[in-house]
Amino acid sequence: MLPPAQLSGESRVDDTQRVRSGFNAVMSQRGSPRDIADRLCLACVDLLGVDGAAVSVIHEGATHGTFGSSGDLSRHLDELQFTFGEGPCLDAVLQGRPVMAPDLRDRDETRWPTFAGAAMDRGVHAVFALPVSLARSRVGALDLFRREGGELTVEALAGGLLAARLAAQPLADHMAAAAGSGDGPAGWDGLDRVEVYQATGMIIACWELTAAAAVMRLRAHAFALGITASALAWAVVERRLVLTPDGEWPPSDDLFPGGG
Numbered sequence: 001m002l003p004p005a006q007l008s009g010e011s012r013v014d015d016t017q018r019v020r021s022g023f024n025a026v027m028s029q030r031g032s033p034r035d036i037a038d039r040l041c042l043a044c045v046d047l048l049g050v051d052g053a054a055v056s057v058i059h060e061g062a063t064h065g066t067f068g069s070s071g072d073l074s075r076h077l078d079e080l081q082f083t084f085g086e087g088p089c090l091d092a093v094l095q096g097r098p099v100m101a102p103d104l105r106d107r108d109e110t111r112w113p114t115f116a117g118a119a120m121d122r123g124v125h126a127v128f129a130l131p132v133s134l135a136r137s138r139v140g141a142l143d144l145f146r147r148e149g150g151e152l153t154v155e156a157l158a159g160g161l162l163a164a165r166l167a168a169q170p171l172a173d174h175m176a177a178a179a180g181s182g183d184g185p186a187g188w189d190g191l192d193r194v195e196v197y198q199a200t201g202m203i204i205a206c207w208e209l210t211a212a213a214a215v216m217r218l219r220a221h222a223f224a225l226g227i228t229a230s231a232l233a234w235a236v237v238e239r240r241l242v243l244t245p246d247g248e249w250p251p252s253d254d255l256f257p258g259g260g
Contacts, residue, residue, distance in 0.1 A: 019159040022047045023166055033170035033177070037068025040170070044144060044163050045070045048156040052124075052145035054078045055132065055167050056089040059139065063089065067140065067171055073122065074145060079228040080118050083219055087115040088129035089141035096138055098161070099129040103149035114223070125149045128157075130164040134172055142167055199233035206243040221249050227256050 026043045027036065037055050044053035052074035055067040063082040069075040081087030091111070092099040101109060104116045104125050119127065126146040131138050142164040144152070152160065196218065203214040222232040235241040241252055 015155045016158065019047045019155065020162065023159070023163055027166055027169065033174035034068060036170040037167060038070070039068075040163055040167055041068045041070040041074065041142075044142070044160065048144065048159050048163075049146075049153070050128075050144045050156070051147045052077070053163075054143045054145075055140060055171070056081065056129075056143060057140040057171070058090060058093040067174070068167070073124075074143070076228065077119060077122070077124065077127075077145060078143065079230050080115055083222050083227075083229040084112070084114045084118070085219065086112045088112070088127050089143050092129035092131045092141040093138045096131055098131070098157075100152070101127045102151045105149060119145075123147050128152055128160065130160050132164050132167045132171065134168050134175075140167070140171065195230055195233040195237050199236040202236055202243060206245060207247045225252065225256050231256070 022043055023040070026039045029036070029039065031039070041053035041055065044050060052070050054069040054074040054077065056078050057064040057067050063078070066075045066078040069078065078089070081089055088099040088101055088111075101111070101116075103109065104120050104127065109116065119125075124145050124147060126149050128144040129141045130144070132140040132142055142160065144160055196215070199218060200211060200214045203209060203217060204211060207214070207217075209217065218232060218236075219229045222229040225232065232241070235252065235255055236243065240255055241250060244250060
């Protein structure tokens with residue numbers, strides 16, 4: 001029988017090979033860039049011992065959308081980071097390194113009080129954000145979520161870093177296609193949250209604000225209501241929430257009675 005230490009080493013090698021093979025299988029499948037990003041996030045759940053994953057796109061310090069996700073909860077958590085303007089994905093891109101929050105319940109964890117509270121309300125207690133880079137430029141982050149607190153294993157972290165590198169490929173393909181179709185010189189417009197873009201335009205026209213001020217008003221009101229900016233934007237776009245020229249938000253308790 002092999003010594004325990006050697007057995008453990010062989011087990012780690014096997015686990016690393018399993019993770020690498022799993023991600024390589026995902027990347028070899030056909031599909032749109034967004035489909036591949038979604039499958040990569042689902043593979044993170046299957047291979048890394050996490051409960052959710054999302055690829056956030058960051059440009060000029062702001063989130064530009066959820067490019068891929070493993071499910072509704074992961075996409076919603078990414079939306080919360082956009083709404084609050086804080087969170088691990090933003091810090092990972094700004095700092096250019098993994099940002100780890102193994103236990104949001106820790107009293108010493110004070111980096112994102114609003115986001116952390118909202119995440120815990122949804123049963124998530126650990127978040128790990130890994131930068132995604134294109135041509136040496138940090139353009140997003142792979143967020144990994146877990147319901148239970150605790151550090152990632154060495155193997156899971158290595159797998160997450162691999163997944164973050166792989167996420168750059170479908171993102172690059174999407175941006176190239178968007179640029180080729182005229183959606184902007186770098187394809188960024190094709191990544192924006194379309195409902196936020198449309199609602200911002202309606203706010204600008206009705207309240208005569210700058211684009212930056214309109215986005216801030218949207219995010220601030222969503223925060224006050226306890227919902228995501230996207231949920232509020234859809235209400236504006238679909239005219240369930242009708243803007244008036246006085247510059248004040250109309251009552252909306254009947255639209256969002258329990259927040260979101």
